[in-house]
Amino acid sequence: MSEEDFLAQRFEEHRPHLRAVAYRMLGSLSEAEDAVQEAWFRLSRSDTDAVENLGGWLTTVVGRVCLDMLRSRSTRGEEPLHDQDGWVRLPDPLISGPDRIDPEQEILLADSVGIALMVVLQTLAPAERLSFVLHDMFAVPFDDIATVLGRTPASTRQLASRARRRVQGAAPAPDADLTRRRRVVDAFLAAARGGDFDALVAVLDPDVVARSDGGTLLPSALRRGAAEVASQAITFARFAEAGRPALINGTPGVVAFAQGRPMSVMAFTIQGDRVIALDILTDPERLARLDLSALGV
Secondary structure, three states: OOHHHHHHHHHHHHHHHHHHHHHHHHOOHHHHHHHHHHHHHHHHOOOOOOOOOHHHHHHHHHHHHHHHHHHHHHHHOOOOOOOOOOOOOOOOOOEEOOOOOOHHHOOOOOOOOOHHHHHHHHHOOHHHHHHHHHHHHOOOOHHHHHHHHOOOHHHHHHHHHHHHHHHHHHOOOOOOOHHHHHHHHHHHHHHHHHOOHHHHHHHEEEEEEEEEEOOOOOOOEEEEOHHHHHHHHHHHHOOOOEEEEEEEOOEEEEEEEEOOEEEEEEEEEEEOOEEEEEEEEOOHHHHHOOOOHHHOO
């Protein structure tokens, strides 16, 4: 085996981990793949004889690549707003069958990276996101992260701390009981399809937040409160011919179809038998690119 082939083999061993890092940073599966490929290019052009921990080295390289991509997004104005006006950008969903996560997605979904958490990560400034993702999710030392950011370890620690507070406040941990969460989702769907407003309100938290991302072709929206979300759910249910239960980033959700094509992906965050967040992807372009093979589509 040549030295280049050996290096490529070692890189492939780290690829799933690197994809997980890039997915958390970018929220885009295609961009995550691009970031990992760029890491390979940089590795193949580097002298790695002095690298003692290749996995750690590659993790920081991917972090640096993702940081550059995030900053480029901001410069070009591509990062949609997530504020009181309601514009949102939902991350690419990972869709598995209703009962178990696809083995290929297990590493990507380690640490319970649900859609709600991914949405919050999207709202962090690039440096905050890098500090939090690398340190809190992948245990990269602050000294190494500081080198990527060109900051001191102390200021990098402050960035991660600030991001951590944002995440804890905006993305509470979901209920751990998968079966109970599925029952709540089923109750929500039954009420929506039956047009039962009171039953819908009963399964929604009074302060529920519903986010929808329609991409460039459809308006995105942010709705708050059980009554408003229930009204919208009943209206939307009339358009969907069929809905298939699925796991969306490891949490119970639904993929709705119309005329045989995916119409929406709905991910639910549930606590105490109530829906506290509902994230809905309706962007036709992104829906068309989804891998729905786990649902038999």
